[in-house]
Amino acid sequence: MSSERTYKIKEAFYTLQGEGAQAGRAAVFLRFTGCNLWSGREEDRHSAVCKFCDTDFIGTNGTNGGRYTLDQCADLVLGLWPGGGKPYVVCTGGEPLLQLDEPLIDALHKRGFEVAVETNGTIPVPSEIDWVCVSPKADAGLVVAGGDELKLVYPQTEADAQPERFTQLNFQHFFLQPKDETGRDNTTATVAYCMEHPQWRVSLQTHKIMGIE
């Protein structure tokens, strides 16, 4: 019997990074199943720590989803890269750091990839990751104090998720990203905050504007 661990992947696809400082860059997205701040079920949304998630991260039924061993997972990512440029993979979810570990990062590096992560900041980040995007959530217990970009969804009403809370942390870029919610456009408020607080820049979800994944 083989006891090799497997990674649960919701979906994997080739697109452009839509958000933050790397927006517009070609990337393979590797979306891990599951999150520690929401079950992913609509009936649990109101009682979840993170209530505004725009993503389906349940199960393994998306494009290229499944349970993969280390080499299968890294080969899946490699197979989605078209060739040329600097291969770039964005590990997201769900919360990717529930599963993404040093062996998988190493396997992706060996295949030539620069490895990025999108994380909610509640789990320590392996030092091998090349690009760290932290998106803090109210009442979630931030444990990551630095990285490449901090990308805060705005607005969040809770005191511990106000932008001022984060400006002393060790990040290269500070972004406010308008919360995508039905019945309200949060872009104007986000623009106003950034104009009043020039340390912050706006991050739009440009993939939604462009109509790509």
Ligand SMILES: C[S@@+](CC[C@H](N)C(=O)[O-])C[C@H]1O[C@@H](n2cnc3c(N)ncnc32)[C@H](O)[C@@H]1O
């Ligand atoms: C789906 S999360 C997955 C990664 C990780 N769990 C996290 O929260 O950073 C990817 C990114 O989408 C952002 N996001 C989720 N729901 C959003 C929404 N309704 N509007 C704007 N950004 C959102 C998150 O804050 C995060 O930056």
Ligand SMILES: Nc1nc2[nH]cc(C(=O)O)c2c(=O)[nH]1
């Ligand atoms: N194109 C594109 N860019 C993204 N940046 C962060 C995303 C995410 O869901 O983590 C995302 C996504 O789902 N699609």
Ligand code: SF4
């Ligand atoms: S932490 Fe990230 S994946 Fe989890 S529910 Fe919130 S936005 Fe979605």
Ligand SMILES: [Mg+2]
């Ligand atoms: Mg997304």
